[in-house]
Amino acid sequence: MAEPxxxxxxxxGILHGLQAADSYDAIEQLAHxxxxxxxxxxxxxxxxxxxxxxxxxxxxxxKQTALPHARLPSMDRFLxxxxxxxxxxxxxxxxxxVRIVILSVVPSAANLAYLGFMKNLMQALKDERIxxxxxxxxxxxxxxxxxxxxxxxx
Amino acid sequence: MSNxxxxxxxxxxxxxxxxxxxxxxxxxxxxxxDRNMLFAWAAVVGVIGAxxxxxVFRTTDLLFLIATGGEQGRHVAVFxxxxxxxxxxxxxxxxxxxxxxxLFAHRYVRAKATDYMEAVAxxxxxxxxxxxxxxxxxxxxxxxxxxxxxxEGPLVQLATVCASWLGRLRRMAPARKRMLVACGAAAGLxxxxxxxxxxxxxxxxxxxxxxxxxxxxxxxxxxxxxxxTLTAIEGAAPLYVFHGPVVESSWAYxxxxxxxxxxxxxxxxxxxxxxxxxxxxxxxPVPLWAQMGLGGLCVGVLAIWHPEAVGNGAHMIQGLLDxxxxxxxxxxxxxxxxxxxxxxxxxxxLGGVFTPSxxxxxxxxxxxxxxxxxxxxxxxxxxxxxxxAGMGGFLAASAQAPMTAILMIFELTRxxxxxxxxxxxxxxxxxxxxxxxxxxxxxxxxxxxxRSVFDLPLAKIRIADIMRPTAFSVRLESPFRDIAxxxxxxxxxxxxxxxxxxxxxGRILLSEVEPFLREExxxxxxxxxxxxxxxxxxxxxxxxxxxxxxxxxxSSIERLPVVDPATRQLLGSVSRSDLFLLIAELSRREQVxx
Numbered sequence: 001m002a003e004p005x006x007x008x009x010x011x012x013g014i015l016h017g018l019q020a021a022d023s024y025d026a027i028e029q030l031a032h033x034x035x036x037x038x039x040x041x042x043x044x045x046x047x048x049x050x051x052x053x054x055x056x057x058x059x060x061x062x063k064q065t066a067l068p069h070a071r072l073p074s075m076d077r078f079l080x081x082x083x084x085x086x087x088x089x090x091x092x093x094x095x096x097x098v099r100i101v102i103l104s105v106v107p108s109a110a111n112l113a114y115l116g117f118m119k120n121l122m123q124a125l126k127d128e129r130i131x132x133x134x135x136x137x138x139x140x141x142x143x144x145x146x147x148x149x150x151x152x153x154x
Numbered sequence: 155m156s157n158x159x160x161x162x163x164x165x166x167x168x169x170x171x172x173x174x175x176x177x178x179x180x181x182x183x184x185x186x187x188d189r190n191m192l193f194a195w196a197a198v199v200g201v202i203g204a205x206x207x208x209x210v211f212r213t214t215d216l217l218f219l220i221a222t223g224g225e226q227g228r229h230v231a232v233f234x235x236x237x238x239x240x241x242x243x244x245x246x247x248x249x250x251x252x253x254x255x256x257l258f259a260h261r262y263v264r265a266k267a268t269d270y271m272e273a274v275a276x277x278x279x280x281x282x283x284x285x286x287x288x289x290x291x292x293x294x295x296x297x298x299x300x301x302x303x304x305x306e307g308p309l310v311q312l313a314t315v316c317a318s319w320l321g322r323l324r325r326m327a328p329a330r331k332r333m334l335v336a337c338g339a340a341a342g343l344x345x346x347x348x349x350x351x352x353x354x355x356x357x358x359x360x361x362x363x364x365x366x367x368x369x370x371x372x373x374x375x376x377x378x379x380x381x382x383t384l385t386a387i388e389g390a391a392p393l394y395v396f397h398g399p400v401v402e403s404s405w406a407y408x409x410x411x412x413x414x415x416x417x418x419x420x421x422x423x424x425x426x427x428x429x430x431x432x433x434x435x436x437x438x439p440v441p442l443w444a445q446m447g448l449g450g451l452c453v454g455v456l457a458i459w460h461p462e463a464v465g466n467g468a469h470m471i472q473g474l475l476d477x478x479x480x481x482x483x484x485x486x487x488x489x490x491x492x493x494x495x496x497x498x499x500x501x502x503x504l505g506g507v508f509t510p511s512x513x514x515x516x517x518x519x520x521x522x523x524x525x526x527x528x529x530x531x532x533x534x535x536x537x538x539x540x541x542x543a544g545m546g547g548f549l550a551a552s553a554q555a556p557m558t559a560i561l562m563i564f565e566l567t568r569x570x571x572x573x574x575x576x577x578x579x580x581x582x583x584x585x586x587x588x589x590x591x592x593x594x595x596x597x598x599x600x601x602x603x604x605r606s607v608f609d610l611p612l613a614k615i616r617i618a619d620i621m622r623p624t625a626f627s628v629r630l631e632s633p634f635r636d637i638a639x640x641x642x643x644x645x646x647x648x649x650x651x652x653x654x655x656x657x658x659x660g661r662i663l664l665s666e667v668e669p670f671l672r673e674e675x676x677x678x679x680x681x682x683x684x685x686x687x688x689x690x691x692x693x694x695x696x697x698x699x700x701x702x703x704x705x706x707x708x709s710s711i712e713r714l715p716v717v718d719p720a721t722r723q724l725l726g727s728v729s730r731s732d733l734f735l736l737i738a739e740l741s742r743r744e745q746v747x748x
Contacts, residue, residue: 053681053683053684056630056631056681056683057631057633057681059679061679067679069684071683071684073688108687108688111666111667111685112666112669114684114685115667115669115670115673115676115680115685116670118675118676118679118680119670119673119675119676122673122675122676122679123675126675
């Protein structure tokens, strides 16, 4: 099977039972998860970039979902990490309750891919049932199926 | 509690985004580069030039009606009906009033008026508005009172001051502002004479000193837009009508170059007379307003004898083409016109000398033809054709612009068969005048004036001297909605991304975001920092032109941001074409100095 292109989003990991005190904590855990596909020092760089981005503008979009984002010039691939929490995480200055966290880590030269991914994601999340399906999914395989079916992320 | 996208969006957002989408779709079809933007502004200036012409025509109509009770454009016929004391009083009062207007301007308007040639050839395209408007008013009064000056002066002054104001309003770079003022001049001249090609070539050849397409293109667009506007409002007809044959005998082709040599010499006498007259009036121990009154008085006294002394001479030019004047009368009228124009010009009356110069050239050409025909009756020469060729030769020699002269006379009459005789006369006249003295009617305007960036040595010019003081920018945290709005509002292909303290951080290319600008879902979820290209190429404000040129050469970007070298704060921007225009102008001046 052919290797996906560097600008095509790939699933870096799913964290069921995410337990975080706040948005920064959740981002750090997901960055650590993604660094499994990279190397150890990448986790720090990803969390630093995503937290810096979060401090510019809150990434909570309602429907119990947040879409933190890290843009790194040194990245050679577009990675997506998904965290699902049983209890709401207070997110951003407004402490919005978030249970689904989708962290994307994007190479600097992948603007078109990033905007395309965000567009598809936002359209998929318009469906009220999606959040419930993800949170109540029966195991990781069901979540992976959803990600592939809706966002072509494997 | 939810702060989701739907909750964050204000009720009118959907409608605004739909408008943005429509606007962006249209803009993406019509998107203009910097160069095309200059063409678009040139067209706008052309339309403004035509409207300025209409304003000047109507104002002079009104002022002439008030002064004489007669119809504008018929100076000679109206003055012929006036009593002697009126013929003296009206131009004298006009000169006096014009002088008082200038006195008022000198006392109460702080800025010094700048001639458009100075503003373009020597300055940075800035023409003070109030000083120029009072100068225009003075010229309108002088012209309407019958002084021997042309109305193209105030017309062009008004069109160029509007162009300069527009350039300042849009915060254009000096090179671009100069170009816009040059477009104003071309539009004004085109409207005054119904000669779009000659007007553009005149400004390119004489004022800019270059016929390169970079400068000629906008000038042509401005003068054509001006002519089309004026045609749509008032209709179009050649300014002078000539129906007769141009050449009836092959001998005429031999006589046209001879005429060229004659008018070439006459043009030098003409320039000398104008300057001597100015020197004489300047040496009088009276203030300027009194000098101007005296100049008007001279014109008035001459008008008692022959009313042809008044006005810009357009009426007499048509008379030459209708072959109304016998030899002796023409010689007298020529002398009279030279004295009247020298009196008006020398006393400081404002207005154009273009039409009076055409008349003198035409009269010399016609006189030459009548003299040759008198000595050699079988030569079968046309005085009207020689008058036109004389005008062209005189203009070529006195303005040092043969191309302009040939095109101008051709467009004034729209007679193609005149081109060959015109070319023969113009080239001979130009060569004769240049062999004796390489001086021009516009030398004074082009040899003095305000200091500007163009007067600095190349090595001393810094990017800060030529930058446009604005750059289209968004903040790092600006949402996608603001980015789309900025692209729509500023019609730019890239936006600079700055920090809260205005430091340059990156840029966003329209080409990278355009497919998504219609996505309402992205309006608040994506920010500028998510999609900017970091570390953009920029120009430190303290670098010189050679280094800037290197940076532009290495980059394919049309417009680059200018930053403070110490803090990297965004100060403005410079476009590739602004830089090239500046370098072309500096090279031209270097050649002139050599």
